[in-house]
Amino acid sequence: QVQLHESGPGLVKPSETLSLTCSVTGGSLSNYYWSWIRQFPGMGLEWIGYINYSGSNNYNPSLKSRITMSVDTSKNQFSLKMTSVSAADTAVYYCARGPRSGYCTSSSCFHVDYWGQGTLVTVSS
């Protein structure tokens, strides 16, 4: 059973950089993209971006200028950095598995399946 666990500071000051890491157990990073998704206090969900084991990534255009994702296959981890944060970035941040990477056309390819439990990040001075 794949499990994901987010870690990182729960409080970040405005204009600083948010850094989160997701540790994956029960499976390797290969064959999938690994996503970051956030949920705002009003409950809306926003996909931030994804990365795969080789570092290939795709970011939400609305956040692209501020985010960087990286992967550490030796630790089975992937990470998110978001610069110049503001109060509008306050949210629960989830890491998740999906979509599948590589050539994949079946209906099992295009969704997110396993999620971490989420970590609340508050942007405040």
Added chain:
Amino acid sequence: ESVLTQSPGTLSLSPGERATLSCRASQSVSSSYLAWYQQKPGQAPRLLIYGTSNRATGIPDRFSGSGSGTDFTLTISRLEPQDFAVYYCLQYGSSPLFTFGPGTKVDIK
């Protein structure tokens, strides 16, 4: 960018009743690209349905999905007490790659 709309915003029903949740896309979506999630307070979303109509592992058969083009439906045939939650649809698209609907809350009448 394709936008998802979910209706109703809140659905008030009693246990044992049938729930019908709608997800509408502003542009046509491949049936392979539409998924549904359930979220309870304090928990991460849980995958229910992928590819419009395929139940995820361990999901009971009272949950079913259907639809095509721009109109998709999640049906819960007989509500159990544990089914009262918020439900989101998700589409795989072009830019951004994933878009979520705003959610439908199913609460106890």
